[in-house]
Amino acid sequence: MDDIDLLLVRELQGELPFSPDPYGDIARRKGCTVDEVLLRLQRMRETGALKRVGAVLKHRNIGFSANGLFVGLLPEKHVDKAGQRLAGFSEVSHCYRRRPYPDWPYNLYAMIHGTSEEQVLQIVDHFVRNEAVEIYDTLFSIEELKKSSFSL
Amino acid sequence: MDLDAKDRALLNRLQEGLPLVKLPWEKIADDLDMPVQEVLQRAGRLKQDGMIRRVGGIFNPAKLGFSGRLYAMEVKEELFYDVAAVVNSFKGVTHNYRRRNRLNMWFTLSARTEEERAGILESIREAAGKAKIYEFPAEQMYKLKVFLNMEEQQGVGEGDYGRY
Numbered sequence: 140m141d142d143i144d145l146l147l148v149r150e151l152q153g154e155l156p157f158s159p160d161p162y163g164d165i166a167r168r169k170g171c172t173v174d175e176v177l178l179r180l181q182r183m184r185e186t187g188a189l190k191r192v193g194a195v196l197k198h199r200n201i202g203f204s205a206n207g208l209f210v211g212l213l214p215e216k217h218v219d220k221a222g223q224r225l226a227g228f229s230e231v232s233h234c235y236r237r238r239p240y241p242d243w244p245y246n247l248y249a250m251i252h253g254t255s256e257e258q259v260l261q262i263v264d265h266f267v268r269n270e271a272v273e274i275y276d277t278l279f280s281i282e283e284l285k286k287s288s289f290s291l
Numbered sequence: 292m293d294l295d296a297k298d299r300a301l302l303n304r305l306q307e308g309l310p311l312v313k314l315p316w317e318k319i320a321d322d323l324d325m326p327v328q329e330v331l332q333r334a335g336r337l338k339q340d341g342m343i344r345r346v347g348g349i350f351n352p353a354k355l356g357f358s359g360r361l362y363a364m365e366v367k368e369e370l371f372y373d374v375a376a377v378v379n380s381f382k383g384v385t386h387n388y389r390r391r392n393r394l395n396m397w398f399t400l401s402a403r404t405e406e407e408r409a410g411i412l413e414s415i416r417e418a419a420g421k422a423k424i425y426e427f428p429a430e431q432m433y434k435l436k437v438f439l440n441m442e443e444q445q446g447v448g449e450g451d452y453g454r455y
Contacts, residue, residue: 140355148355151348155309157335159316159327173313180311188354191308192315194334195344196439201294201302203439208390208397219431226434236431237361243394243425248361252439278397282389285379288345289352289359289401 140188143171144179145291148188151180152290155192195288203252207259210245211267211275218247221270225249230262244274251277294342297325299441301333305346306438349437352401357383359401361427362412363394366419371395377418381411394425 140148146169156164162180166173183189198206213221218236225247226234233250253259256279263277294302300323309315320327337343352359366374371389378387378398387398402408412424 148348148350152350153345153347155346155348157331157338157346159314159331161309161315162311162313177311177313184311186354187351190349190351192311192346192348193308194302194305194346195349195437196302196306196441197341197344198439200341201439201441206388219433222431222433229440231434232437233435234433235429236433237427237429240425243363248427249434276392278390278392278394280388280390280397284375284387284389284396285384285398286344286387287385288347289350289357289385290382291355 140183143169143175144183147176147179147183148291151189151192152288198252199283202254205253205256205259206280207251207253207256207263208278208280209247209249209251209263209266209275210278211247212239212244212273213247214271214273215246217271221266221272222247224270225266228262228266230259245276294441296442297323297329298333298337298342301325301330302337302342302439302441305334305343308349309346357401357403359385359399360408361397361399361429363397363425363427364415364419364422365394366396366422370418370420374415374419378415383407383411 150165155161158164162176163173166176180189222234222236225231230251230253231249232252235248236246237248239246251259251262260277267275304319304323310318312318316327316330320330323330334346374396375387378384383401384398385401387396389395390397400408400411402411416422416424
């Protein structure tokens with residue numbers, strides 16, 4: 140990544156112009172050619188620095204009003220398999236094994252999105268019924284305090 | 292919320308991403324069998340109506356030299372919004388949610404160095420009356436997929452979270 144790449148990262152952290160030729164608009168603003176912009180973006184995508192240029196939606200406004208963080212405790216030898224199974228639900232966006240604490244003993248975490256809390260809880264029920272989950276909880280979000288995109 | 296089938300198809304297509312080509316909206320228009328002007332108009336309206344948060348680059352913080360982690364705290368009710376303001380003031384904090392639980396504040400923090408991270412966490416801890424901050428580094432990732440399926444309302448979501 141050089142300085143021009145960083146300039147492009149900063150540019151794309153904002154909004155892509157809703158014009159027929161958005162990368163050309165950026166190129167003209169930065170004083171380079173559209174081919175160079177595209178080449179650099181393609182390179183960043185190959186290295187994984189750029190996941191994609193695309194839309195991020197507002198969950199709540201499009202019907203996904205329930206957002207639950209599932210937390211569960213599974214025996215060490217089952218957690219990977221269970222995590223992979225939980226990851227298979229289309230309603231699950233994030234699924235991780237994380238470090239437990241003595242007063243917060245959960246080691247499996249998943250974000251589940253649904254149109255209602257009931258729908259999210261149905262997914263949780265379905266999952267825990269078939270796995271060796273010792274204890275679990277679902278923490279619904281009740282307020283979005285901040286949501287922004289990562290930026291340099 | 293009044294979304295027709297074309298809006299839904301467009302929202303799904305835009306989440307997958309615009310191609311890195313000279314006329315990316317033309318490609319989307321072709322895929323959806325709509326004139327490009329209509330695609331741009333619809334996208335603009337969906338943005339204006341608050342269905343689309345943004346259309347732009349979605350980056351992987353880890354590949355840009357940052358490491359992201361998830362945190363949670365039990366914040367006293369009387370301090371809650373003051374603490375939220377402090378947490379939110381840091382650029383590295385991209386998500387912060389109030390959740391119905393003893394641990395009522397959950398946020399993500401990306402930082403370039405451990406020193407930077409420690410400094411930010413100390414400020415937050417001070418603001419929260421020295422509350423304990425639970426740090427939840429990811430030990431294993433099973434899934435990180437951004438897609439809210441607008442064409443089957445069973446589908447799902449995420450934001451453009453990094454790896455936390």
